[in-house]
Every structure is written in structure tokens, then in C-alpha cells.
Amino acid sequence: MKNLPLLFCGIFFALAFSFTGLILSSNIQLGSLTQTTEMQDENGNNMEGETLYPLTAPGLAQQGKQVYIEMGCIYCHTQQVRRAGFGADVERNWGPRASVARDYILQDRVLLGTMRTGPDLMHVGGRPLNKDWHHLHLYNPQITSPGSTMAPFAFLYETREIDGAPSANALKFPPNSEYSPEAGYEVVPTRRADALVEYMLSLKLDYSLPEAPIAE
Numbered sequence: 001m002k003n004l005p006l007l008f009c010g011i012f013f014a015l016a017f018s019f020t021g022l023i024l025s026s027n028i029q030l031g032s033l034t035q036t037t038e039m040q041d042e043n044g045n046n047m048e049g050e051t052l053y054p055l056t057a058p059g060l061a062q063q064g065k066q067v068y069i070e071m072g073c074i075y076c077h078t079q080q081v082r083r084a085g086f087g088a089d090v091e092r093n094w095g096p097r098a099s100v101a102r103d104y105i106l107q108d109r110v111l112l113g114t115m116r117t118g119p120d121l122m123h124v125g126g127r128p129l130n131k132d133w134h135h136l137h138l139y140n141p142q143i144t145s146p147g148s149t150m151a152p153f154a155f156l157y158e159t160r161e162i163d164g165a166p167s168a169n170a171l172k173f174p175p176n177s178e179y180s181p182e183a184g185y186e187v188v189p190t191r192r193a194d195a196l197v198e199y200m201l202s203l204k205l206d207y208s209l210p211e212a213p214i215a216e
Contacts, residue, residue: 033102038208053207054103057199064199067192068111071153078113079122081205095123095205101211103205118150123205132172133196135189139171140179156193162186169194 041199057065068074089095099122104110113120133144138155138183140150151193157171159181170186173179181187189197208214 006042007060030101032109033105035105036210040210044210045186053209054106055207056106057202060180061198061202064195064197064202065109065111067156067196068125068199069109071196073121074111074113076113076117076150077119077121078116079110079120079203081120081122082114089120091117093127094120096214097205097208097212100209101204102209102211118148121200121203123191124203125201126204126206131197131201134200135171135193136173138193139187143177143179153193156196157187157189159187 035054037046037052038049039047039050041047079099081089081097081099082097084090090097101121133155137144137150138153139151140152140154142152160185166186167188170188173181173187206214
């Protein structure tokens with residue numbers, strides 16, 4: 001028992017050292033990050049009048065993030081573009097540059113993901129995929145990506161009888177698609193589907209940061 005104070009001090013300093021190294025140093029390094037302009041002046045200050053990045057997501061997109069979480073999209077998709085030498089993310093057009101810590105500073109919950117059953121979505125809003133494509137893909141991935149292992153989310157859509165003219169937001173199926181509704185019916189997105197698509201379209205990595213410029 002005579003070594004108990006020494007043992008106690010050893011445990012205390014081990015925990016204190018770990019806390020300092022892992023928590024405080026990370027907070028000092030990352031906690032002070034703020035929005036920044038793509039280019040900075042010679043003193044490292046933001047350019048006056050220029051857009052600050054990363055951008056704040058619009059309200060509907062923020063609601064869509066919650067739907068993204070509820071639907072479990074995080075279990076099959078990541079939101080982190082790896083740098084050169086650690087994968088072929090840029091070559092796959094998953095993003096024009098690697099993602100860095102500053103890209104996530106406005107997010108209350110960062111959805112980095114754990115595995116890639118599907119492609120990375122960090123820059124999915126910057127790909128040539130419009131709103132109609134995303135809705136069809138969510139309704140049934142086989143329409144846009146035959147052979148996909150992604151589950152359909154048809155329950156986020158409503159099939160209803162057409163009353164007069166078709167709805168402006170009705171899904172536009174390819175001709176003779178086996179997934180088209182019966183004649184006289186249409187498929188329209190619910191608010192949750194609209195929010196999820198808006199969130200997907202808001203995911204863009206199309207801006208440079210001082211520590212992560214987009215190569216010319």
C-alpha cells in the first residue's frame with residue numbers, strides 16, 4: 001500500500017497527458033477554424049466582399065439531412081474524399097480535391113460514414129445529376145443504376161390517381177419502364193423525399209480552401 005500514492009499519481013498523469021494530447025490539442029488545432037474565402041490576402045486574411053466557405057445549407061436541405069440519417073444512408077455511404085495516395089476518390093470524380101477539417105465546421109453532426117457499399121457522397125451535388133434523377137434513384141435505384149444493391153425507398157413517394165392534369169412534381173419515368181405506375185396514376189414525392197433530394201444536391205466540394213485548393 002505504500003506505493004498507492006505513486007500509483008495514483010501515475011494514473012492521474014497518464015489520463016491528463018492523454019486528455020491534453022487528444023482533446024486539447026485537437027481543439028486548439030481544429031476548434032478555431034472558421035469560414036474563409038477561396039483566396040486570401042498577403043496577411044492571410046479573408047478577401048473583403050468574397051463568399052465565405054463552406055456555405056450554410058438551406059433550411060430544406062438541413063431537414064433532408066435528418067431524413068438521410070433516419071434512412072440509414074450513413075451505413076453505406078461516406079462523406080469524405082480521400083487525398084491522393086490514399087485512394088482513387090478524385091479519379092472516380094467523387095470530388096475535385098480531398099476534404100479537410102474546415103469543410104465540416106458548420107455541421108452539428110458530421111456524417112463521415114464507416115464503409116462504402118455505395119459511392120462517396122461528399123460532392124454528389126456537384127455531379128451532373130439533376131433533381132429528377134435523384135428522385136427516380138430513390139424511388140427505385142434499378143431505374144437509374146441497373147444492378148445496384150441499394151434498397152428502394154418507394155415509401156417516401158405517393159402513388160395517386162391523376163385528377164385533371166399531371167402534377168408538376170410527378171416523377172418522370174423512362175419510356176416503357178417496368179416501374180412506371182398504372183395508366184391514370186402518378187408518383188409524387190412526399191416532403192421527406194423532397195428534403196432528402198435537396199440535401200443531396202447541397203453536398204458540394206466545388207470551392208477551394210487555403211489548405212485545400214482545387215488544382216487547375
